[in-house]
Amino acid sequence: MKHFSVQHSLAELGQPFSTACLPTPVAAPQWLAFNVELATQLRLPEQYWRSDEGLAVFSGNVVADWANPVAHAYAGHQFGHFVPQLGDGRALLLAEVIAIDEQRYDIQLKGAGRTPYSRGGDGRAPLGPVLREYLVSEAMYALGVPTTRALAAVLTGDWLQRDTAEPGAIITRIAKSHIRIGSFQFIAAKGDIAQLKTFADYVIKRHYPESAAAENPYLTLLTSVITAQAQLIAKWMSIGFIHGVMNTDNMSIAGETIDYGPCAFMDAFNPAQVYSYIDRQGRYAWGNQPKMASWNLTRFAETLLPLLSAEPEQAIELATAALLQFNAENEAAFLQLMGEKIGLKSATKDDEVLIRDLLNLMSANSTDFSQTFRLLSLSVANTTQGAAQLFADSSNWQQWANRWQTRLATQGLALNEVQQQMDATNPALIPRNHQIAKAIELANTEGDLSLFNRLHKALQTPFTLSGENADLAQPPMPEQCISNTFCGT
Structure with missing residues (x-):
């Protein structure tokens, strides 16, 4: 080494x-x-x-x-x-x-x-x-x-x-x-532009060195962070992940998921789903995460205004133009990820309706988010199999599935190739809330780490499901559902 x-x-x-x-x-x-x-x-x-x-x-x-x-x-x-x-x-x-x-x-x-x-x-x-x-x-x-x-x-x-x-x-x-x-907010609140510049230069050198050679390095820093966050939030959304506490002090400049507190993966799909005990108004619900990321990035842009331009009005114009790119970048990333989840190698704007209609159907039928997409590959060859079993509304499912199969056919790919790609995209295993809660309970009350260790090993290969881990992939029974998660303070 x-x-x-x-x-x-x-x-x-x-x-x-x-x-x-x-x-x-x-x-x-x-x-x-x-x-x-x-x-x-x-x-x-x-x-x-x-x-x-x-x-x-x-x-x-x-x-x-x-x-x-x-x-x-x-x-x-x-x-x-x-x-x-x-x-x-x-x-x-x-x-x-x-x-x-x-x-x-x-x-x-x-x-x-x-x-x-x-x-x-x-x-x-x-x-x-x-x-x-x-x-x-x-x-x-x-x-x-x-x-x-x-x-x-x-x-x-x-x-x-x-x-x-x-x-x-x-x-x-x-x-x-x-x-x-929040690191930038701390320095900006002090009103010391020299310190702000020192810190911004440090972050550029460490995380976005290509920005240093730009005509406006601090604007390029802003756009780089916006892009990183837009892509990150799209990934969260595509796997049903809810961060839980998207405060500005919990959002990384490097575009990484940080500060796992009352986080959770959704079970039954609900765009308004919240697990965090302290988020009583649904501020950081699954469907609100892009909006809140944009809000946070606006706070970041505010800290950089003195560095963007010596003219306040021009600084605001530059920041505003940069921030307007977030929604487009996030939506494009989400469209591509969701397209891959339903077997499309390259989703187009025309596919947005197909994806949205599936999500609406999942919400109306309260189907499990991860399980629906994992079983969807079994519906590629036969729309009465796989995910079909999860939809009580079989008529609307079949209407959607027929449209989906028509779209898949336009790619000219073999069915097994589509299925393989979907299984490599949609995890069979996620950290289920009820399993994590049980692992914590066993560790707290009995000092038993067996379930923790079993989960940790299984989750290292989330796209492969062995028979011995089949139970870990199952959604919770009604009595096992977790409605609240907590931070660790």
């Missing part, structure tokens, strides 16, 4: 961008999980792989000689209300490493204790949210969605008081960076 290459570029920016802070030691750490495949990609020395030395580092009990822990400062709009200072209240960036792909990645402890940004919190994470983030983030990676990843999870040996006493845990997560829209 090539040499473990460590850098600390964010820490070197110093105040106000981050603050040095040490993790708080824990009582009796134990390994919960360790990601050997990811450790290999990061060139992490094997002395830290499920060893006592690694346990000490990833529990925060020892600061490795290669670490320089800092808490990142950011602000954010939380459910539309601006909070000028949030920051890493329970997370610490240990280091940035250059991985096998020659890209830079953060190594961050989450749940490592109080920081200067904890705002009265204990800086810890309960076991349940750590297991949820580990499972869902790794599942998203396997599904091809840009995401933070889970390197390690440890039990702390301490108990946390939430609604009830819960075991504490720490997750080590990996990201291209943990810089958010």
Whole structure:
């Protein structure tokens, strides 16, 4: 393995961008999980792989000689209300490493204790949210969605008081960076344009280096982030994923899925579906995610106005024109992804009606989102088979299926080729809410990680379903349905 290459570029920016802070030691750490495949990609020395030395580092009990822990400062709009200072209240960036792909990645402890940004919190994470983030983030990676990843999870040996006493845990997560829209809001709110420029230049160099040579680097930065978010949200939508808390402090500049709190994959399709216990108004429902991403990006554009042009009116015009591209880019990406889900290699604008009508039919019949698309490949040769069994309204299903088959025929592809492409696009396995809840319950009450480990292994190959994992693919029974998920604060 090539040499473990460590850098600390964010820490070197110093105040106000981050603050040095040490993790708080824990009582009796134990390994919960360790990601050997990811450790290999990061060139992490094997002395830290499920060893006592690694346990000490990833529990925060020892600061490795290669670490320089800092808490990142950011602000954010939380459910539309601006909070000028949030920051890493329970997370610490240990280091940035250059991985096998020659890209830079953060190594961050989450749940490592109080920081200067904890705002009265204990800086810890309960076991349940750590297991949820580990499972869902790794599942998203396997599904091809840009995401933070889970390197390690440890039990702390301490108990946390939430609604009830819960075991504490720490997750080590990996990201291209943990810089958010809220990071720019924090600097912009200070009114120091020199600091804003310093930070924007840093982000350009780190994430969008091609922007540096543009006529207006900061406008190109804005358009690059818009494109990344437009594509990311389309991917979320195409797999029925609901982030749950799309506040500006939870939206990554790098276009990765970050901050897995009350997230969930839909069971029965409903565009207004919300799982987060705190989202009582449906702000971040499945169908609202593009609109809210656009809203967040507008807040990002506002922070860049002083850099876009010295003339305020021109800056607004440039930002507005850039933001108008979000809907077009998001809709184009969503159309292509959804087209692939129904067997179309290249969807056109004319296919939007076909896709929309299927979604409306799914909503009216409350069919399971993932199961419908997975079984759809079995309907390619016979529209009375496969997904047909899920629709109580068989007449409208058959009308739609006939139109769909007519469209498939225009491609001139063999039926088995269409089916293979659909099975490689539509996952057989997703992190089912009721299965995650059961895994968390077993871990919390009995210290039993068997279901967690089984889910983690199965979700690494989501497009392949073995007989031994067939139960994990099944939608919940009515009594198993999860209506609320919770963040880990």
